[in-house]
Amino acid sequence: MTSVSAYVAARLRAWGVDRVFGTPGPDVDPLVAVLGGGRRAPEFIQVRHEESAALMACAHAKLTGRAGCCLAPPGPGALRLLSGLYDAALDRQPVVALVGEEPVPPGAGRQRRTVSAAHLFAQVSEYSERVTDPALIGDALDRALHAALGGRGVATLIVSRPVLEAEAPSEPRGAEATSSPLPVRPPVRPPDEQVRRGGGGRKDRPPTPPG
Numbered sequence: 696m697t698s699v700s701a702y703v704a705a706r707l708r709a710w711g712v713d714r715v716f717g718t719p720g721p722d723v724d725p726l727v728a729v730l731g732g733g734r735r736a737p738e739f740i741q742v743r744h745e746e747s748a749a750l751m752a753c754a755h756a757k758l759t760g761r762a763g764c765c766l767a768p769p770g771p772g773a774l775r776l777l778s779g780l781y782d783a784a785l786d787r788q789p790v791v792a793l794v795g796e797e798p799v800p801p802g803a804g805r806q807r808r809t810v811s812a813a814h815l816f817a818q819v820s821e822y823s824e825r826v827t828d829p830a831l832i833g834d835a836l837d838r839a840l841h842a843a844l845g846g847r848g849v850a851t852l853i854v855s856r857p858v859l860e861a862e863a864p865s866e867p868r869g870a871e872a873t874s875s876p877l878p879v880r881p882p883v884r885p886p887d888e889q890v891r892r893g894g895g896g897r898k899d900r901p902p903t904p905p906g
Contacts (some may be wrong), residue, residue: 698859698861699860700724700859702833703726703832711762712737714737714740715766716747716755716765716794717767718766718772723793724856725859736762739766747779749776749777750779752783752792756789756790759797762840764792769795773815784849790843791839791840792851794812795853795854798855812825819820819878821842822850824896825854826854828858832863
């Protein structure tokens with residue numbers, strides 16, 4: 696059985712995402728577990744603070760020309776991630792944020808008051824979607840990456856643990872319309888001469904003695 700988490704990891708890699716910056720947590724651990732690096736899945740880079748994850752994803756996008764990606768559990772972690780995503784949005788960098796969804800305890804009903812993550816992330820995102828059906832994960836992920844790369848901004852997917860653990864459909868619904876990745880720019884490497892000039896000054900001239 697291929698899980699939704701494994702499908703998401705493989706699809707991110709197909710889009711050229713080679714690193715996911717974030718913090719683990721019970722609601723996103725199924726995805727963290729499959730982020731092992733290599734050709735089939737991006738590498739997971741664990742950070743100490745969710746805001747740092749968003750800032751690192753933004754820097755990664757800026758330096759490579761590819762989509763940056765960050766991951767955070769729900770609750771306070773999601774709110775801390777949000778502050779870093781505003782930096783990416785203002786910097787016009789393509790960043791995809793994967794956010795866990797906090798489960799509602801049985802019997803909580805209307806008495807439980809929570810911050811609507813979907814509403815908050817929609818304000819900073821070019822595209823924001825709460826995925827509740829495993830069959831729609833392919834369509835939602837491709838739309839998020841299209842929006843981030845095409846709109847040079849943030850795209851957010853909010854996914855619960857039950858969805859991440861569910862079996863991925865063989866052909867995710869709607870994928871035929873959006874599954875072709877945009878052309879991925881190769882990493883930008885400056886010419887060696889520019890690196891030498893910016894790495895510590897000219898080496899062919901001795902320093903001027905004081906006095």
